[in-house]
Amino acid sequence: xxxxxxxxxxxxxxxxxxxxxxxxxxxxxxxxxxxxxxxxxxxxxxxxxxxxxxxxxxxxxxxxxxxxxxxxxxxxxxxxxxxxxxxxxxxxxxxxxxxxxxxxxxxxxxxxxxxxxxxxxxxxxxxxxxxxxxxxxxxxxxxxxxxxxxxxxxxxxxxxxxxxxxxxxxxxxxxxxxxxxxxxxxxxxxxxxxxxxxxxxxxxxxxxxxxxxxxxxxxxxxxxxxxxxxxxxxxxxxxxxxxxxxxx
Amino acid sequence: xxxxxxxxxxxxxxxxxxxxxxxxxxxxxxxxxxxxxxxxxxxxxxxxxxxxxxxxxxxxxxxxxxxxxxxxxxxxxxxxxxxxxxxxxxxxxxxxxxxxxxxxxxxxxxxxxxxxxxxxxxxxxxxxxxxxxxxxxxxxxxxxxxxxxxxxxxxxxxxxxxxxxxxxxxxxxxxxxxxxxxxxxxxxxxxxxxx
Numbered sequence: 459x460x461x462x463x464x465x466x467x468x469x470x471x472x473x474x475x476x477x478x479x480x481x482x483x484x485x486x487x488x489x490x491x492x493x494x495x496x497x498x499x500x501x502x503x504x505x506x507x508x509x510x511x512x513x514x515x516x517x518x519x520x521x522x523x524x525x526x527x528x529x530x531x532x533x534x535x536x537x538x539x540x541x542x543x544x545x546x547x548x549x550x551x552x553x554x555x556x557x558x559x560x561x562x563x564x565x566x567x568x569x570x571x572x573x574x575x576x577x578x579x580x581x582x583x584x585x586x587x588x589x590x591x592x593x594x595x596x597x598x599x600x601x602x603x604x605x606x607x608x609x610x611x612x613x614x615x616x617x618x619x620x621x622x623x624x625x626x627x628x629x630x631x632x633x634x635x636x637x638x639x640x641x642x643x644x645x646x647x648x649x650x651x652x653x654x655x656x657x658x659x660x661x662x663x664x665x666x667x668x669x670x671x672x673x674x675x676x677x678x679x680x681x682x683x684x685x686x687x688x689x690x691x692x693x694x695x696x697x698x699x700x701x702x703x704x705x706x
Numbered sequence: 707x708x709x710x711x712x713x714x715x716x717x718x719x720x721x722x723x724x725x726x727x728x729x730x731x732x733x734x735x736x737x738x739x740x741x742x743x744x745x746x747x748x749x750x751x752x753x754x755x756x757x758x759x760x761x762x763x764x765x766x767x768x769x770x771x772x773x774x775x776x777x778x779x780x781x782x783x784x785x786x787x788x789x790x791x792x793x794x795x796x797x798x799x800x801x802x803x804x805x806x807x808x809x810x811x812x813x814x815x816x817x818x819x820x821x822x823x824x825x826x827x828x829x830x831x832x833x834x835x836x837x838x839x840x841x842x843x844x845x846x847x848x849x850x851x852x853x854x855x856x857x858x859x860x861x862x863x864x865x866x867x868x869x870x871x872x873x874x875x876x877x878x879x880x881x882x883x884x885x886x887x888x889x890x891x892x893x894x895x896x897x898x899x900x901x
Contacts, residue, residue: 463875466825467844471742474755479737482759483730489766490724 531562532579556586556597563604573684576608670694714776721779724769733762736780739846740787746841747791747834749826757794761786777855784848784856788838795834828878836871843868 474482527539540558547554563579583604587597670691673683677695688695713735720728737758744754761783765772772779829837835857842853843864850861850868857864 463872463879464844466822467746467840468847469822470746470825470841470845471738472745472751472754473738474741474758478755479733482737482755482762483733485759486729486733486762486766487726489763490726490729 529565531565532582533575553590553594553597556583556590556594559583559586560597560600560604563601564607567604567607570686573686580605580608666694667691712776712780714779716776718772718774718776718779721765721769722772724766729762729766732765732779732783736783737762739848740783743784743838743841743846744787744791746829746845747788747837748794749830753794757787757790760790777852780852781855784842785858788856792834824879828875828881831878832871832874836867836874839864839868840871840875 523536523539524543527536527543530536530540544554544558559579559582563576563583566576566579583601587594587601590597669687673687673691674694676683714732717728717731717735721732740758740761741751741754744757745751748754748757764786765783772782829840832840838857839853842848842856843850848856850864853868854861854864859867
């Protein structure tokens with residue numbers, strides 16, 4: 459049936475008669491002799507400069523964005539851009555993510571960022587280095603150096619004996635706004651508790667800021683203290699190897 | 707894999723430069739097929755021939771901006787004829803044919819005599835798209851790819867739609883032919899009754 463339909467359809471084919479064809483050719487010839495009413499479009503006369511400018515703008519903006527994102531650290535607005543370029547570069551060099559994580563860690567340490575941010579970044583850097591095949595020695599070395607920069611202060615403090623007497627009569631005043639209150643310490647550890655004169659169990663004078671008293675007490679108990687506390691109280695803490703010093 | 711060359715490939719540059727020889731060659735290669743397509747769409751040989759001439763005149767005007775190869779040129783011509791046919795169909799719908807007592811001369815009638823009136827009637831009952839597909843595939847004899855390019859669709863869609871159109875045409879033909887048989891029988895009965 460289908461073949462029958464196709465055969466019947468094929469019979470509808472017609473042919474233009476020679477007279478008609480001659481008439482058509484004459485009309486076409488006349489049309490060809492007249493100028494084409496449709497202007498010839500030349501891609502480039504008007505559009506090409508715009509196209510080139512658009513391409514250049516896209517390339518420049520992309521490159522600028524990628525460049526600006528190079529120094530971004532976790533949590534910054536440009537960090538996703540950095541991750542995209544990093545993903546692309548990983549195809550060429552698989553150590554790029556680890557390299558970036560260590561750079562970010564070093565950047566945070568240089569900026570003296572807060573301890574939590576540094577700790578988180580350290581964890582990311584360690585993960586990234588662990589992901590690199592054969593644990594690239596250069597990366598491991600850089601990571602270790604960065605790690606040392608984080609903990610060296612703690613090590614110094616832990617190894618340092620605490621003197622009973624502070625050395626300064628005019629210590630810096632701590633603002634204490636974002637610092638832990640002394641009341642968080644148990645009475646036995648709080649130098650100010652029940653000691654109006656300031657010469658409690660550890661014998662601190664009242665002129666030492668509470669924060670630093672607490673820091674010294676923490677050291678005494680073998681605890682590590684944040685770096686910013688050390689910085690704040692450096693005048694009241696003995697230096698390494700200076701066990702009996704009475705001056706800062 | 708390289709595709710087969712189209713017979714129009716070698717004339718495309720000539721057409722772009724509006725060469726008379728190139729146009730003549732393209733006309734010789736395509737005019738009958740274009741006319742068959744238009745005739746299948748319009749069921750009107752004279753109108754079909756006019757659409758072919760119209761397509762070539764439009765090509766002469768648009769030639770400098772023509773893009774692509776011979777297949778593109780062929781598709782362009784079929785699209786041009788198709789749009790002309792659609793215009794003609796719409797024009798007829800707005801202004802229905804006027805019935806007249808005047809009979810054209812015998813020569814003219816022979817020229818425009820349409821074969822297989824049942825098939826032509828069934829074709830006209832199809833949608834324009836289905837008619838286009840069937841005519842391009844089975845009257846003009848274009849390949850699925852060529853039809854797809856002329857219709858602005860893909861080859862798979864052409865095959866599927868053509869199969870549906872064939873089924874529909876078969877149903878319509880059965881209806882038209884049974885009606886035709888019934889009419890013939892009733893006329894014969896009337897004649898016998900009169901006798």
